[in-house]
Amino acid sequence: MSKLWGGRFTKKTDQLVEEYTASIMFDKELAEEDIQGSLAHVTMLGKQGILPADDVEKIKDGLYRVMQRIHRGDIEFSISDEDIHMNIEKTLIDDIGPVGGKLHTGRSRNDQVATDMHLYLRKRVVEFVDLLHKLQSALVEQAKANLDTILPGYTHLQRAQPILFAHHMMAYVSMFARDAERLQDSYKRINMLPLGAGALAGTTFPIDRHFVASQLKFDRVYENSLDAVSDRDFILEFLSHASIIMMHLSRLSEELIMWSSTEFHFVELDDAFCTGSSIMPQKKNPDVPELVRGKTGRVYGNLIGLLTVLKSLPLAYNKDMQEDKEGMFDTVRTLQGALQLFAPMIATMKVNKDRMRQAVNQDFSNATDIADFLVGKGLPFRQAHEVIGKTVLYCIQQNKYLLDLTLDEFKQFSDLFDERIYDVLQPEQVVNARNVYGGTARVQVAEAIARAERELEQTSVWTAEYSERSR
């Protein structure tokens, strides 16, 4: 059989045009969703009396067989059939004969492809919420194991104030919680049915779009047929959420890479997640976080790529829109890989508590606390700041830390100092003094962990329910 749309043509398509315009090489990934959509569509055609019942049965049987053959990998997709939609329709017609040609009644590839993408992405969104959940759980476990691990906290990458390593891990738990929430929120815009929009204007057949929506477990149908076939916002949203997740992963990557260096030596990534050097036998490189940091670029690129494809594009379908797929698939794969690796990498990471503690003992990250001590004695904060600034300068000149100073030395700077400062300056005390909601005090972090665990529990319930709904 020649092209499904061959009637109007007198010449064969140029070979190069065929190769250039085909999308089957990548949109074959939508095979399952395409058949799922077709099954719902043909069921509706039967219910509406648009097709007789036995035609519907033949088509459905045929579609199931195509699905099985695809799963077995015994269909050769062909470039001359352009895309997954026509490859499947052609296979169906080859199998069950001309009755297969009735499947496309009241439908266009324009509303068909949009439907496939919605079906595809809603599954992925649920999977990503689950992958984020696994990573968050690994971070929470590290937090629980490190409720007494103190390390210097940094601003400007300069030692600032000591914090719990647990607190640092929990910051990422919060970041990934926002990511999961964004994905969950986007579900309602993904879970909409474009089918029934036809090419752009609707269809002359008495179809029932709401029935198709309920068959496919979509919550709504698109209000406007032009919008239904033109809209790729839901893909853009996914690409932008994915970009933010990668940005978060790249920040964590950067910290892991830094912390793994000999200079920091705060953590050690498990051998299973590192690689060696072909020349330097001593090397153990943090390739996974490095590559995740690097791959963040391509995920951003896919977002900018599609935004640019859609910019100024007139309604409704234009072939430009076929460019929505490769970037989306690439982002899905890239993000899957990163999240799948990060959860076990975090879980197996060795935290060098002693080294962190040593770092805290050799810095001035407790300076704010003696300033606060003087404030407690009635000195205005600005003056206290000045006094401690001078004290720190003296320490640097004497090659000492604050805890090395005698009380007499302290008193050179202010006679408000007394014995109690030696307690105030202890790292545990410094940490626990930040006893505000969301602060780094041990009790606060323990509560934050408990809250996060409850939220993760909620997310599991959501994931179970929605993975059922999105199948």
Ligand code: ARG
């Ligand atoms: N392969 C096409 C795409 O992915 C399917 C829609 C084609 N529609 C059309 N009118 N040519 O965008």
